[in-house]
Amino acid sequence: MNWVRVRKDSVVINGNMLATESTGQAMLKEVYKKCIGDYPKFFKMDALCRLGFVASELLLQQESPRVVNTEHRAVILFNRSSSLCDDRNYQETIQDSDNFFPSPAVFVYTLPNIITGEISIRNKYYGETLFAVLKQFDAREIHDIVCEAFLDSMTLDVITGWVDCESDDDFEACMLLVARDENNFTPEFINEI
Amino acid sequence: MIVKIADNITSPLGFDTATNYAAVLEGRSCLKPHEDKWNVPEPFMASLFEDGAIAKRFSAIGGNVHKYSRFEQLCILSVALALKQVPHIDVASKRTALVISTTKGNVEALDSNYSGPGNEYLGYSAQMIAEYFGFTTTPIVVSNACISGLCAQIVAMRGIESGRFDTIVVVGADVQSRFIVTGFQSFKALSHEECKPFDINRQGLNLGEAAATVIYQKVEGENHNCWMAMSGAIRNDANHISGPSRTGEGSYRALRAVLEGVDISQIGLVNVHGTSTPYNDEMEAIALGRMKLDKTPINTLKGYYGHTMGAAGVLETVLSMHALDHGIVLATRGYEQCGTSIPVNVSAQHRNTSAMSFVKLLSGFGGCNAAMLFKKGGAA
Known part of the structure; x- marks a missing residue:
């Protein structure tokens, strides 16, 4: 079972540390340039989507051959801060009536599930996309919701995990690809990532 | 089978499902033009609760309006009326869960002029609502844009189907705010008139406030006259x-x-x-x-x-x-x-x-x- 963990100052793929020189948003850009590079839409994304996008790309690069164009793969993500990082950016554009410049490009990211859409668009995944918010990280809850997602017979595997962005430079993601018959997918495994 | 055992609709048209149904049958709507509401520069058409209407109702059921945000009060009102129809439900049971569907929850708390209770975290609101009723399982907030209300019901169905829970309360709610209205305006998605679905002259949507609750439970067979x-x-x-x-x-x-x-x-x-x-x-x-x-x-x-x-x-x-x-x-x-x-x-x-x-x-x-x-x- 492939997994990645991205924190503000480190990237770990299947237990192996990826060498990085920067932190925060600069680190996400550094990883994008070094490891991805072919998706300029990345630069339009808000911080939560950049985080989720980088994590998903690093995860999917472990897959061979990389699966695209499928309805059999779901994207089910969780966090604590919803889209609050971008919500705060949007609030700034409308806070003062004298300095009022609401932008659709900012507003569109004020929904946490946009990252599930970004991953689906990138990979042409037509399957289920779901986003849920918890008061705090809860491996048991994530595990149970993902196991129950397989009740949809179309879903053969799930990209899941925790993608939380409290601010531009304070974030954490862990993401894994879980197959329908994966025996090692347990709350303990999620906790260890 | 997974069946609906109780429900509620709390909207500007009324505070229970029967009142809402009667109003809709008469063709009524609370869509109205709003000017200067929340200091939004451009007028907009929306279906909103009257100022203070939610708090008044919430006080009437004994709720503390200084403790719960407008969004939380609205959710609690709707869930309380649904639960009242099924007094035998053990809310505190490990086999009973709460799923909340919302897109923006208490986002108005981000405004520097916000003086109400609570904060902008959806998990916090969920905890407040769960504790009000005494749920002991972790409340889940499904936040999947405009499809949240179906996603929450699907998550609930699965939670019962898997055997994890016997009863799940699903509440969907959103309150409107300067945040949401100006965002949709920036998208040019709002109609200045009452919306005209599927019509040749349709020009956009109207925003609305409401909460609705459905309670699902597992029963055997199909001889029960309930919605499945x-x-x-x-x-x-x-x-x-x-x-x-x-x-x-x-x-x-x-x-x-x-x-x-x-x-x-x-x-x-x-x-x-x-x-x-x-x-x-x-x-x-x-x-x-x-x-x-x-x-x-x-x-x-x-x-x-x-x-x-x-x-x-x-x-x-x-x-x-x-x-x-x-x-x-x-x-x-x-x-x-x-x-x-x-x-x-x-x-x-x-x-x-x-x-x-x-x-x-x-x-x-x-x-x-x-x-x-x-x-x-x-x-x-």
């Missing part, structure tokens, strides 16, 4: 984060999934999203056409309530159930003349039906789409 949640599916367009697919891809695939093996002639109604934006309604008509549902009666309730966001999926499911209980396919308020490239079976009048099954369809930002199939127990 038969199947649900969520699918993505994989196309664009803010524009619907031109082929109705995700909606079509979601419909295909829930109708697999189902005789489409038995479906009496597809209650669609029908926001009244040019693109949404066109997309849904294409998806319905691809699924050969273009001759099946369809309707949308946005002309009565506006787009109630996190509440929509639950509210529209509950109201559709009550209408079919009375043998009625509710009129699509605001519709006059077909305005989609694939003509669909929509009407400005209430219609009679004997059908006892329907499909609920929604789509939203992030390219997400969801469908659910419902059937009345005891029906052929």
Whole structure:
């Protein structure tokens, strides 16, 4: 079972540390340039989507051959801060009536599930996309919701995990690809990532 | 089977399902033009609670208005009235869960002028609502844009089907704010007039406030005269984060999934999203056409309530159930003349039906789409 963990100052793929020189948003850009590079839409994304996008790309690069164009793969993500990082950016554009410049490009990211859409668009995944918010990280809850997602017979595997962005430079993601018959997918495994 | 054992709709039209149903049957709506509301520079049309109306009701049930935000009060009001119908439910049981559907929750707390209780974290609001009633399991907040209300019901269905829970309370709610209204205005998605779903002159959506609750429980067999949640599916367009697919891809695939093996002639109604934006309604008509549902009666309730966001999926499911209980396919308020490239079976009048099954369809930002199939127990 492939997994990645991205924190503000480190990237770990299947237990192996990826060498990085920067932190925060600069680190996400550094990883994008070094490891991805072919998706300029990345630069339009808000911080939560950049985080989720980088994590998903690093995860999917472990897959061979990389699966695209499928309805059999779901994207089910969780966090604590919803889209609050971008919500705060949007609030700034409308806070003062004298300095009022609401932008659709900012507003569109004020929904946490946009990252599930970004991953689906990138990979042409037509399957289920779901986003849920918890008061705090809860491996048991994530595990149970993902196991129950397989009740949809179309879903053969799930990209899941925790993608939380409290601010531009304070974030954490862990993401894994879980197959329908994966025996090692347990709350303990999620906790260890 | 997973059946609905209680429900509630709390909206500007009324504080219970029966009052809402009666108002809609009379063709009423609380869509009104608002000027200078929340200091929004441009006027807008929306269905909003009167100032203080939620707090007044909340006080009347003994709630502390200084402890709970407007959003939390609205959720609690709706859940309380649904729970009252089923006093035997053990809310504190490890086998009972709460699923909350919302897009923006208490986002108005981000405004530096906000002076109400609580904060902007959805998990915090969920905890406040869960503790009010004494739920002991972790509340889940499903935040999946405009399809949240169906996703929450699908998560609930699965939680019961897997055997993890016996009873799940699903509440969908959103309150409007300067944040949401200006955002939709920046998208040029709002109509200045009352919305005109599927109409040739439709120009955009209206926003609305509401909460709705449905309580699901597992029962054996189909001899119970209750509404059953038969199947649900969520699918993505994989196309664009803010524009619907031109082929109705995700909606079509979601419909295909829930109708697999189902005789489409038995479906009496597809209650669609029908926001009244040019693109949404066109997309849904294409998806319905691809699924050969273009001759099946369809309707949308946005002309009565506006787009109630996190509440929509639950509210529209509950109201559709009550209408079919009375043998009625509710009129699509605001519709006059077909305005989609694939003509669909929509009407400005209430219609009679004997059908006892329907499909609920929604789509939203992030390219997400969801469908659910419902059937009345005891029906052929």
